[in-house]
Every structure is written in structure tokens, then in C-alpha cells.
Amino acid sequence: MTLDALSDAAPTPAPGAPPPTTTDVAATRGRVFSGVQPSGLPHLGNYLGAFRNYIAMQEGYDAIYCIVDYHALTSTHDGEVIRRNAREMALGLLALGLDPERSILFRQSDRPEHLELSWLFSSVVPVSWVERTPSFKEKRRTQPDDVNHALLSYPVLQAADIAIYHAGYVPVGSDQAAHVELAREIVRAWNTRYGDYFVEPKAVFTDSPMIRGTDGVTKMSKSLGNTIDLFAPEAELRKQVTSMVTDTQRILRTDPGRPEVCNVCQLHRYFGEDYESIWEGERTARTGCVDTKRLLADRILSRFAEARARLEELAARPGLVEEILRAGAERLAPQASETVRVCHERMGLGPR
Numbered sequence: 337m338t339l340d341a342l343s344d345a346a347p348t349p350a351p352g353a354p355p356p357t358t359t360d361v362a363a364t365r366g367r368v369f370s371g372v373q374p375s376g377l378p379h380l381g382n383y384l385g386a387f388r389n390y391i392a393m394q395e396g397y398d399a400i401y402c403i404v405d406y407h408a409l410t411s412t413h414d415g416e417v418i419r420r421n422a423r424e425m426a427l428g429l430l431a432l433g434l435d436p437e438r439s440i441l442f443r444q445s446d447r448p449e450h451l452e453l454s455w456l457f458s459s460v461v462p463v464s465w466v467e468r469t470p471s472f473k474e475k476r477r478t479q480p481d482d483v484n485h486a487l488l489s490y491p492v493l494q495a496a497d498i499a500i501y502h503a504g505y506v507p508v509g510s511d512q513a514a515h516v517e518l519a520r521e522i523v524r525a526w527n528t529r530y531g532d533y534f535v536e537p538k539a540v541f542t543d544s545p546m547i548r549g550t551d552g553v554t555k556m557s558k559s560l561g562n563t564i565d566l567f568a569p570e571a572e573l574r575k576q577v578t579s580m581v582t583d584t585q586r587i588l589r590t591d592p593g594r595p596e597v598c599n600v601c602q603l604h605r606y607f608g609e610d611y612e613s614i615w616e617g618e619r620t621a622r623t624g625c626v627d628t629k630r631l632l633a634d635r636i637l638s639r640f641a642e643a644r645a646r647l648e649e650l651a652a653r654p655g656l657v658e659e660i661l662r663a664g665a666e667r668l669a670p671q672a673s674e675t676v677r678v679c680h681e682r683m684g685l686g687p688r
């Protein structure tokens with residue numbers, strides 16, 4: 337479902353049981369949760385695939401966004417790297433327009449109740465459910481020497497991240513669709529065993545749920561080294577755009593291009609109303625790939641000029657990010673502990 341399709345639903349409560357909130361957050365508005373890996377400064381795929389919706393959903397929803405550093409432990413084992421990348425991701429989100437006055441931004445490890453709920457959920461999850469997740473299969477292939485247990489339980493923690501705040505909507509890229517679907521199944525399994533309590537979350541996509549990387553084929557991703565980095569120095573960003581693979585059948589400058597398959601042309605969709613005339617230029621060979629790439633780089637730089645300047649300002653304020661993350665986690669404490677309290681009660685564990 338895209339955000340446009342959702343707009344009618346905005347003023348109504350999230351589906352399922354009403355969230356038993358103990359906070360200042362109005363329970364009548366749909367609640368949104370999304371987590372992002374501490375992977376350093378954001379790339380264009382993050383923005384077009386998910387962060388655009390993060391920012392849009394600050395209006396009309398109770399939005400909660402999380403830097404998921406517990407999740408990062410599945411693949412990154414250098415504490416300094418996790419710490420630095422968490423700070424950079426937070427800075428990037430703030431620079432792009434995430435407003436801690438209108439939404440909550442926090443770091444997962446500052447709310448350890450997520451881990452408690454994850455364990456409680458894991459008791460309703462058959463191992464076969466997690467073994468079949470595409471991301472687990474992928475990681476087993478890409479890090480064969482480090483198939484740790486946390487990789488397997490990753491989607492259970494993700495379900496807990498969302499459910500602990502009774503979020504109904506999860507803005508993500510399409511690579512996360514299977515995880516959100518699994519979160520729905522986990523919540524349903526828990527509700528079936530212990531009685532209705534958790535909301536079944538729904539994924540919310542943008543109109544570009546999967547952005548291809550500079551190779552023109554695979555998903556844009558830091559781990560694949562095919563990103564366009566929104567906050568890279570100008571020369572580097574231009575170099576990344578210039579290195580993009582276009583239509584591989586267009587060999588000569590005079591050959592007609594095929595905008596349908598060219599990643600550069602497709603990205604132009606998001607940077608101006610005139611993309612069809614740009615496509616026409618390619619089709620008729622009026623313009624060459626280099627022209628189209630140069631224009632795309634110009635437009636990316638111009639679209640993100642303000643965010644890039646804001647990043648510099650925010651980065652120059654020591655302690656700011658830490659303060660925002662800590663305050664966000666504090667605001668969530670009552671909801672997180674209330675959820676765990678109810679689970680303890682229903683599951684026969686010690687009173688909270």
C-alpha cells in the first residue's frame with residue numbers, strides 16, 4: 337500500500353485493538369513505526385524508498401523512528417563503527433526533515449524492552465518461519481562465516497520493535513515487505529494464544545519502493561557499494577552519478593536509448609515534471625547518456641542543497657544528536673514498559 341492510498345485512513349485509529357497508551361500521544365491517530373540500520377549517512381535509495389514517507393507521515397500520524405543498533409550487531413562487530421554510524425544516520429534523518437518536535441527519533445538499545453518482547457514473541461514463532469525469510473537466506477550467502485543466531489531471530493526483534501508501540505503502519509522499502517508480513521503473522525500468533533492485544537502492522541510504500549543502485553541492476557545498498565550518497569561532497573556525488581550504468585544496448589551516442597530500462601532516466605521521474613521530455617531526448621538520441629546524467633546530478637544537488645547545509649549545521653552542535661535520541665527513548669518508556677507489563681500478566685510471568 338502506498339501513502340496516497342492510505343491518506344483516507346489517516347484520521348482513524350490503527351486497525352485492531354486500540355493502543356493502550358499511557359503517554360501524551362493521542363490514541364485516535366494512526367501510529368507509525370519504522371527502524372533504520374545505523375549504516376552512516378543516508379543514500380538516495382533510503383530517501384526515495386522510505387524516508388520520504390517518514391517525513392510525510394509526521395503529519396497526521398504519531399510517528400516513531402528508530403536507529404536499530406541491536407539489529408546491526410548481526411553483521412557489524414566493531415562498536416566504534418556502530419556508534420559513529422548511528423550518529424550519522426540520525427544526523428542524516430534530521431537534516432532531511434525529521435523533526436523531533438513532531439515525531440520521535442530514538443536508538444533501539446536505549447529501550448531494552450524491545451529485547452524482552454522479542455524473547456516473549458519468539459516463543460510463538462516456529463523456527464521454519466524465520467529460516468525461510470529472504471534476508472536470512474541472503475545473509476547466509478553473503479556472510480557464510482558469520483551465520484550467528486541473531487541473524488535468525490532478526491525478524492522477531494523487528495516484530496517486537498513495531499508491536500511494542502502498537503504501530504499500525506510501517507513505512508519501508510519493498511525489501512522489507514516480507515519482514516512486515518512476518519511481523520503480522522507473529523503478532524497474530526501471539527494474539528491467538530494470549531488474547532487480542534497487538535495491532536497487525538501494515539507496510540506503507542512510496543511510489544519508488546525499490547531503487548536500483550549505480551550498477552543499474554541490484555538494489556541500491558551500502559553493502560553493495562552502489563549508492564548515491566546524498567551527503568557526499570559535491571565532486572564525489574557527481575562521480576557516483578556519472579558512474580551509473582544506463583541502457584547497456586546504447587553503445588554509440590547516435591543509438592536511440594530505452595528510458596524504460598535506463599536507471600538514470602527512471603530516477604529523473606523523482607526530480608522534475610519534465611522527465612518525459614528527458615526520456616524523449618534519449619529515445620531520439622537528441623541527448624546522450626552523459627547529458628542526462630549531468631542533469632540528474634545537478635537536480636539531486638539542488639533538491640538536497642538545503643538538507644546538505646542543515647547537516648553541516650547540525651553536525652557542528654556537539655551533543656545534539658545524543659540529546660535528541662535520549663529524549664526520544666525517554667518519551668517511549670511508559671509505552672514500552674506497559675506493553676511488557678501486559679505480556680507478563682497474560683503469559684504468567686512475574687508482575688511488573
Ligand code: ADP
Binds near residue numbers: 385512544548557
Ligand atoms: P540498507 O537497505 O541500505 O542496508 P536499511 O535496511 O536500514 O538500509 O534501510 C532503511 C530503509 O530504507 C528501509 O525501509 C529500506 O527498505 C529502505 N531502503 C533501503 N535501500 C533501498 C532501496 N534501494 N530502495 C528502496 N528503499 C530502500
